[in-house]
Amino acid sequence: MQNMPQLGLGTFRLKGEAVIESVSTGLELGYRHIDTAQIYGNEADIGQALAATRVARDDLFVTTKIWLANLDRATLRSSLEASLGALQVDHVDLTLIHWPAKDDGVPLRESMEALAEAQSAGLTRQIGVSNFTIGHLKQAIDVVGAKAIATNQIEVHPFLQNRKVTDFMAGHGIAVTGYMPLAYGKVLEDPVLQQIATAHGVSPAQVALAWQLQLGHTVxxxxxxxxNLASNLAARDLxxxxxxxxxxxxxxxxxxxVSPDFAPQWD
Structure with a gap:
């Protein structure tokens, strides 16, 4: 079973030819971890890129995320099966609960049990969560155990380091996946990151990525x-x-x- 590569390719806000080309180029350059979600509306596009690549399926790590509308037991599995069809794969490597249900409208126990059942059925090799607070993580751990939770994917960049949550996760052996690692490009303008970048002859973006990688996070x-795809990948060597x-x-x-109106009360 492929372990989650520490540096992956995010696809948020990319659709159509843009995401097909991004994933195809990324795979050509050496990316092996592709991250998508049901709500991104690009699973079928990514499926085209995956179907066309010469990279063996066993060498790929594909993540998707269950959207809020699909968190109940009856819908979660069928929605994941639809994602597999769109991605043109018979399983994904990791499936995450994208957000906790708004106002806990669907019991977290129900969603986590349904996710674990999908894993047992072979639809996903690993399971995890995203945008979970410490309180939600505690609930999830009560249902499936900390060892079953591969990661909590949360916003992490130099200007939001989320230490309360990451410290809790470290104490329970749950890996951090940091999304928005370049803070919408704000890292490029920071003088501290610029200074470090100059010292190493690299870009501030590479510095921000290397910082998380060195912390042990996935980005x-x-x-x-x-x-930029090549430059980001090269951050592994810094x-x-x-x-x-x-x-x-x-x-x-x-x-x-990132804090939409359905977001939980952050730690």
Missing amino acids: IPSSTRRE KLTDAEMAAIAALDRGERL
Whole structure:
């Protein structure tokens, strides 16, 4: 079974030819971890790219996420089966609950049990969660156990480091997947990241990615440009000093960029 590659390719907001080309180019460059979600509306497009690639299915790690409308027991499995059809695969490697149900309208126990049943049926190799608070993580752990939760995918970048949640996860052996790792490009303008980048002859984006990788997080940046896709992938080779890691840690200002009206009460 393929372990989750630490640097993946995000596909949020990419559709049609843009996402087909991004995934196809990414696979050509060496990406093996593709992250999508039902609500992105691009699973069928990604399925086209996966069907056309010469990369063996066993060498790929494909993640999707169950949307809010599909969290009840009756709908979750059928929605995942529809995702598999769109992606043109017989299983995904990881399925996440995308968000906790708004106002806990669907009991979390029901969703986690249904997700575990989908795993037992072979529809997904691993299961996990996304945008979960500590309280939601505790509930999920009560249902399936911490070992069954492969990751909690949350917003993490130098300006929102989410330490309360990541510390809790570390204590329970749950991996962090950081989305929005480049903070919508804001990392490019930060003088501290620019200074570190100059010292290494790299870009501020590479510094922001390397910082998370060095913390042990998985990151899933997205791009439609070949040069940026290659540059992001090269962040795996950048090693930051302890002083540089500390300087980036000091940039945390609690700047959350993703908080829709159905979001939970954040920690």
